[in-house]
Amino acid sequence: MKDFEIIVSEDIKNKSSGTDKEFLKSHKEEWRNALLVIVKTVSNKVKELDNEIDTLRSTYSGFEIDPASGLDEQRTKANRFRFHAEKKLAEVDRLIGLGTETNQDSKLIDFLRDAISAHKVWVLENGHSPRKGDELLWEALDGKLSI
Numbered sequence: 001m002k003d004f005e006i007i008v009s010e011d012i013k014n015k016s017s018g019t020d021k022e023f024l025k026s027h028k029e030e031w032r033n034a035l036l037v038i039v040k041t042v043s044n045k046v047k048e049l050d051n052e053i054d055t056l057r058s059t060y061s062g063f064e065i066d067p068a069s070g071l072d073e074q075r076t077k078a079n080r081f082r083f084h085a086e087k088k089l090a091e092v093d094r095l096i097g098l099g100t101e102t103n104q105d106s107k108l109i110d111f112l113r114d115a116i117s118a119h120k121v122w123v124l125e126n127g128h129s130p131r132k133g134d135e136l137l138w139e140a141l142d143g144k145l146s147i
Contacts, residue, residue: 008034012085028096035089042082049075076125083121087114116141 008031010016011024024031053068053075060067087110094106116137123130130138139146 004030005034005038008038012038012081012088025095028092032089032092032096035085035092038085039082039089042078042085046075046078046082049078079121079125083118113141 007016007020007024011020049071053071056068056071057066066072090110120138123134136146
């Protein structure tokens with residue numbers, strides 16, 4: 001049997017088998033706990049990468065080529081993995097709360113919530129200025145409607 005954490009990691013990447021998915025569903029609390037550890041670990045790694053990137057860029061500010069480009073790519077991948085882990089964590093929380101799998105309407109709601117979250121991450125990571133419409137959508141994620 002594979003290690004539980006490996007099964008969870010493969011599930012985050014949508015590479016788990018049907019048997020593994022059923023195994024995770026039958027161990028929801030352990031699945032949730034593993035996801036929490038993964039999210040925390042990746043978040044810490046992103047913070048470390050942010051510090052390293054800032055240090056490299058300030059130390060070697062005169063370079064034509066970005067001295068932190070490799071680390072920046074690692075940070076992007078880590079952020080993407082964390083996003084998918086958080087998405088999976090929300091799914092597990094719903095499964096625990098409902099006691100059943102989500103229905104089609106819930107899947108659409110989840111998809112739209114995830115799309116807005118991904119858009120926010122993309123805008124902020126790429127240094128774009130959010131527009132009023134962006135900010136309104138982001139507020140909607142918090143249950144606020146300012147229209």
